[in-house]
Amino acid sequence: MSRLPKADLPTEEPLILASQSPRRAQLLTAAGYEFRTQRASDEAECGICSRETAPELVARYAYRKAADIVSKNAIGLVLAADTVAACYGEILGKPYDVEHAESMLRRLSGRKHDVYTGICVWSIATRRCVVEVVRTKLFMQPLSETMLRDYLHSMLWDGKAGAFGYQDGNDWLEVLESGSESNVVGLPMERLSEIFSDFDNLSVAVQ
Numbered sequence: 623m624s625r626l627p628k629a630d631l632p633t634e635e636p637l638i639l640a641s642q643s644p645r646r647a648q649l650l651t652a653a654g655y656e657f658r659t660q661r662a663s664d665e666a667e668c669g670i671c672s673r674e675t676a677p678e679l680v681a682r683y684a685y686r687k688a689a690d691i692v693s694k695n696a697i698g699l700v701l702a703a704d705t706v707a708a709c710y711g712e713i714l715g716k717p718y719d720v721e722h723a724e725s726m727l728r729r730l731s732g733r734k735h736d737v738y739t740g741i742c743v744w745s746i747a748t749r750r751c752v753v754e755v756v757r758t759k760l761f762m763q764p765l766s767e768t769m770l771r772d773y774l775h776s777m778l779w780d781g782k783a784g785a786f787g788y789q790d791g792n793d794w795l796e797v798l799e800s801g802s803e804s805n806v807v808g809l810p811m812e813r814l815s816e817i818f819s820d821f822d823n824l825s826v827a828v829q
């Protein structure tokens with residue numbers, strides 16, 4: 623992955639990453655941010671809305687995860703995110719089990735698809751927040767039965783939207799149109815630094 627950008631935080635508050643995802647913490651650390659993590663409650667990620675599109679879903683979940691952490695802290699710049707893959711109108715979240723992972727991978731094999739990450743940056747002190755969605759277009763090469771079986775056996779699919787980890791070291795995925803690689807792994811670092819830099823203009827008042 624290319625060098626990750628870092629911007630000054632928009633407020634004096636400590637940065638709180640509202641996430642249990644090791645990938646998101648790794649990306650922030652690699653860019654040089656100091657932060658602590660606090661996991662949002664599982665309820666933040668529930669509530670199905672059948673007519674919702676993938677970008678609408680990740681925006682809503684990112685907002686709900688941030689709101690959960692905002693409600694539990696007196697101070698902090700809260701950062702939350704949610705990632706899904708989408709292929710021909712179907713939204714692919716984290717697989718429930720190996721059969722679910724297999725059906726997701728068979729759907730993505732040999733096809734173009736999108737990964738959407740919603741991010742929410744919320745300043746408790748100034749009561750302002752930004753919600754944005756970043757899309758990365760990808761192509762997954764056709765998978766042979768051996769590739770599929772070995773990957774499912776590895777369990778690397780566990781906890782990853784679309785049942786595949788871009789960062790897992792095999793060259794199955796090609797990022798199209800110079801899209802953000804970090805967005806695929808769970809946090810669009812390029813856009814995040816722009817949001818931090820231009821927070822006053824991009825944010826809206828909340829509560």
Ligand SMILES: Cc1cn([C@H]2C[C@H](O)[C@@H](COP(=O)(O)OP(=O)(O)OP(=O)(O)O)O2)c(=O)[nH]c1=O
Pocket residue numbers: 640641642643644645646661662687703704705706707716737781782783784786787788789806807808
């Ligand atoms: C597409 C893709 C997703 N992912 C990960 C990023 C996210 O951790 C996960 C999608 O699930 P999310 O629900 O976005 O995040 P999470 O449950 O892991 O963590 P939290 O809600 O606490 O923030 O999939 C990869 O690691 N590699 C990939 O290539």
